[in-house]
Amino acid sequence: MAAEITGRIKQAQAIFGGIADDYDRPAQLFGLLRYRFWQRELAAMIAERKPAWVLDMCTGTGSIAAEIAQRCAGRIVAVDVTRAMLTRARRNLVLLGERTIFLQAAAQCPPFCDNAFDVVVFSYLLRYVDDVPGTIAALGRLVKPGGMLASLEFGVPPDPILRALWTVYTRVLLRAGLSLLSPGWRRVGGFLGHSIADFYRRHPISALEGYFQAAGFKVHPTRRLSAGGGVIMSGTKLAAGGEP
Numbered sequence: 001m002a003a004e005i006t007g008r009i010k011q012a013q014a015i016f017g018g019i020a021d022d023y024d025r026p027a028q029l030f031g032l033l034r035y036r037f038w039q040r041e042l043a044a045m046i047a048e049r050k051p052a053w054v055l056d057m058c059t060g061t062g063s064i065a066a067e068i069a070q071r072c073a074g075r076i077v078a079v080d081v082t083r084a085m086l087t088r089a090r091r092n093l094v095l096l097g098e099r100t101i102f103l104q105a106a107a108q109c110p111p112f113c114d115n116a117f118d119v120v121v122f123s124y125l126l127r128y129v130d131d132v133p134g135t136i137a138a139l140g141r142l143v144k145p146g147g148m149l150a151s152l153e154f155g156v157p158p159d160p161i162l163r164a165l166w167t168v169y170t171r172v173l174l175r176a177g178l179s180l181l182s183p184g185w186r187r188v189g190g191f192l193g194h195s196i197a198d199f200y201r202r203h204p205i206s207a208l209e210g211y212f213q214a215a216g217f218k219v220h221p222t223r224r225l226s227a228g229g230g231v232i233m234s235g236t237k238l239a240a241g242g243e244p
């Protein structure tokens with residue numbers, strides 16, 4: 001594995017290893033109760049396809065995997081680079097038994113064959129990788145022709161007034177609130193707002209859609225949820241001849 005990938009992975013493991021034991025409630029609370037709602041929207045889109053095999057890359061505590069499992073009968077491979085997050089996911093999804101397989105691996109070099117999954121989903125991943133188009137391409141290769149690649153990420157509201165409120169919330173209130181929880185959450189509060197805004201400066205939504213296209217996907221209309229605070233992007237993999 002290249003040194004820069006290894007450095008990024010260690011950084012992500014340090015961040016998420018520090019908050020794995022108490023992740024879900026703060027994420028939901030400081031996501032203004034939208035965190036689970038967005039995950040459910042994404043899970044509903046995935047379930048419509050009735051996938052037999054789903055890869056949930058950067059599963060975290062497994063909450064999207066759980067939402068998908070409630071809606072369809074397929075099997076789910078839940079992958080994360082942080083061991084402590086996977087441990088939580090395993091506990092949270094124990095009732096699903098053999099329907100779920102857990103694996104510690106990195107999204108930049110996923111250890112699966114091409115065209116292995118009906119759906120590959122990832123959420124809140126791309127701000128933690130250096131090569132965004134390369135990571136999308138690596139995950140896209142795992143999708144069967146006709147299958148779906150789908151992502152969920154925090155967004156920046158396009159409306160100027162809402163964007164100003166969002167900036168105050170993420171830079172002041174969120175930061176202050178998270179700093180009260182634990183040293184791990186204080187660290188997250190210190191970078192989250194900047195990290196989201198900076199991500200879209202470097203990779204506007206149109207560029208991200210372009211990465212999906214370059215990876216061989218027919219891009220579906222991007223969904224901005226909750227005034228743009230959440231962004232769902234997805235596409236259907238084209239066959240070699242260009243047909244979905």
Ligand SMILES: C[S@@+](CC[C@H](N)C(=O)[O-])C[C@H]1O[C@@H](n2cnc3c(N)ncnc32)[C@H](O)[C@@H]1O
Nearest residue numbers: 012016058059060081082085106107123124128
């Ligand atoms: C903000 S959490 C989101 C977890 C989950 N997807 C959710 O919606 O709640 C980001 C997750 O991505 C994982 N992660 C970060 N970089 C990764 C990488 N390069 N490969 C795989 N997982 C990664 C972290 O360990 C963490 O569990």
